[in-house]
Amino acid sequence: MFDHRGAHGRPRTAAEKWTAFKESPFFPAVVLVFIVAAAAGLFAGSYTYAMADPTPRQIPTAVVGHRHAPQEKAFVLGMEKALNAPLRLTGYATYGEARRAVDEQEEFAVLRARGKGVELDVSGASGATVAQLLAESGMKVGRATGVDVRVQDIKPLQKGDPHGLALFYISLAAVIVGFVGAIQLSVHARALNPAERIAFTLVYALLGAFAIAAVVDWWLGALRLPFVESWLILALTMFTSGMVFSMFNTLMGRWAMIPTWGLMVLLGNPSSGGAVSWPLLPSALGHIGRWLPPGASVNAQHTAVYFGGHQHAFPFLVLAGWSVLSCTVFWGRRHRHPGGREVTPAHAAAG
Secondary structure, eight states: OOOOBOTTSOBOOHHHHHHHHHHSTHHHHHHHHHHHHHHHHHHHHHHIIIIISOOOSOEEEEEESOTTOHHHHHHHHHHHHHHTSOEEEEEESSHHHHHHHHHTTSOSEEEEEETTEEEEEEOTTTOHHHHHHHHHHHHHHHHHHTOOEEEEESSOOOTTOTTSOHHHHHHHHHHHHHHHHHHHHHHHSTTOOHHHHHHHHHHHHHHHHHHHHHIIIIISOSOOOOHHHHHHHHHHHHHHHHHHHHHHHHHHGGGTHHHHHIIIIIIITTTSSSSSOGGGSOHHHHHHGGGSHHHHHHHHHHHHHHSTTOOOSHHHHHHHHHHHHHHHHHHHTGGGOSOOOOOOOOOOOOO
């Protein structure tokens, strides 16, 4: 309990009581109670908003050859009505060009006329939720319009990951363990100097990423990973996540978890496209997610596993950019680094 008397036995003023409360352990405890409650609601809200009812905005679709064939036009109109969203149609001269666009992840499906019907090629690896939606809607529209529709998955998911969520889970693990590791360093290895803190973050990122990849591929056999590439993507993700917390730790001290959680979990993970493909996400999230570490990690990992030979530089630049920014801020404000230790000078030689 607080002593409500002043230094001379008089009752404390309201200002003195407030000052005493702020300097007590009860102040951060009360603040944390409200922060945890708000975080719980926001966590549930952000994931529910992004994932509970995925709705198509527009779906990039390749069209081969003459895109105004009557049956094709009727099918497209029926699909847009069924989806309550437009297909973003792009014409390609040959089927090979359209397939390359799918491999480059520029298109999510290929549509072409076939006799009096149409062929709709979906790509489960491009986005399981989008492929399922297109396949189910395509068959219904075919029956409703009288157009003969043949649907096939030209890029299926691996058997151990039929719903396409494993890559999201391993990226999520790398993100969360990445900043939890940095929190633990700040608590249990507080005496580390800034350079040592960065070095140990890199070490646990490399070892932790190896463990994630080994468990998912070698032990569980859920995914066949391009092991070295997937390992390094996960390591870069963990290091980035850890350094994001370390950056905020120098900027905000004990409240660093608030912006870290908000950036990486509340905003970054739901918008990553890992659980729900970006054409089904609210449009703002679909654009923002690619610029955040969780989305960049999912994109890089997704391409490495399913679209080998078509890897893009953008997700690596995003991860590297966040790492460089975090390390630069952390190093530039290392005098405010919570922890560290004094360097003991060598004893002067006896004169």
